[in-house]
C-alpha cells in the first residue's frame with residue numbers, strides 16, 4: 001500500500017501516524033503505530049510531537065512502530081482551492097499594542113504574539129492538501145501528524161530547532177520577515193529582532209557546548225516570504241545529555257521572547273487562546289546519535305468543522321500593530337494557499 005493510502009487507512013481506524021519529508025529531500029517517511037496508546041516522550045527514539053507549553057509530549061517509538069520510506073511521487077492537486085477572507089485583525093492589533101506597551105514599561109525586551117485563524121471546513125481534504133504542501137515548499141520540513149488524543153496537524157516549517165549527530169549540533173536563529181522580492185533590504189527593527197534570537201540561543205547553550213560557531217545573518221526564503229537566519233553549530237559537551245540541549249533551546253525567542261519567563265507569562269495571560277502544538281517542536285529523535293527536530297510553524301490543525309491556522313510574529317518596541325497583522329496574514333498564506341477540497 002502506498003504511504004498516503006496507508007495514512008488514510010490509519011486515520012479512519014483512529015491509529016497514530018506521522019508522515020514527513022525533510023528539507024530538500026524527496027523521500028517520504030512514514031511512522032505508523034498499531035495501537036492508540038499515547039506514549040509520553042521522555043527520551044525514547046521515535047517521532048516526537050511536543051507542544052509550546054504544558055502539553056502532552058508524545059512519541060511514536062521507532063522500536064514498536066512500522067517505519068517505512070518511499071520516494072515522493074505524488075502530483076500537485078489542482079482541485080478547487082479555498083477562498084477565505086481574514087478578519088480585520090482588531091483584536092490582534094490590540095494584543096500587539098499591549099505587547100509594545102509592556103516592552104516600553106521594561107517588562108521584557110521581545111515577545112512573540114500569535115493568533116489562530118479558523119477557516120470553516122466542510123470538505124477540506126488533508127491528504128490532498130498535504131500533497132500540495134510537499135510539492136510547494138521543497139526547502140521546508142513538511143509533515144502530517146495524527147494521534148487520536150491530539151488530533152490531525154500539518155505544516156511546512158522553515159525553522160530547525162536542533163540537529164544532533166555524533167556529538168555535533170546545528171541550530172538556527174530565524175526571525176525578521178518580509179515578502180519575497182528580488183531585492184531584499186532589511187530594516188533596523190528586523191536586524192535587531194533577529195540578533196536577539198541569536199543572543200538568546202548563545203546564552204542558553206554556551207555552558208553546554210565545547211565549541212560554538214556563529215555565522216553571519218543571511219536571507220532565508222520560506223515560500224512567498226523571507227527571514228533573516230544565522231547558523232549556529234558546534235560540539236556538545238560529553239557530560240551533557242542531548243535532551244538537556246533541547247530543553248535549553250525550546251522555546252527560543254523566535255517563538256516566545258526574551259527574557260523567556262516574562263515573555264511566556266505575557267503570552268499565557270494575554271494571547272487569549274491555547275497554542276497547543278503550534279510553536280512546539282517535532283521530528284526524529286535518536287538522542288546523540290542522530291536527531292533532527294523542527295519548530296512547529298506554518299502549521300494547521302484539522303478540527304471537526306474548521307481548519308485552524310496558527311501564525312505569530314516577533315514584537316519589539318519598534319513594532320507597528322498594522323504591520324504585524326499583515327505579517328501574520330502573509331505567513332498564513334503558506335498554509336491557506338495549499339488547502340484543497342476533495
Ligand SMILES: C=C(O[C@@H]1C=C(C(=O)O)C=C[C@H]1O)C(=O)O
Pocket residue numbers: 112114159174175176177227254255297298310311312313314315331
Ligand atoms: C512565529 C512565527 O515565526 C517566527 C517569527 C518570525 C518573525 O517574527 O519575524 C520569523 C520566523 C519565525 O521564527 C510563525 O510563523 O508563526
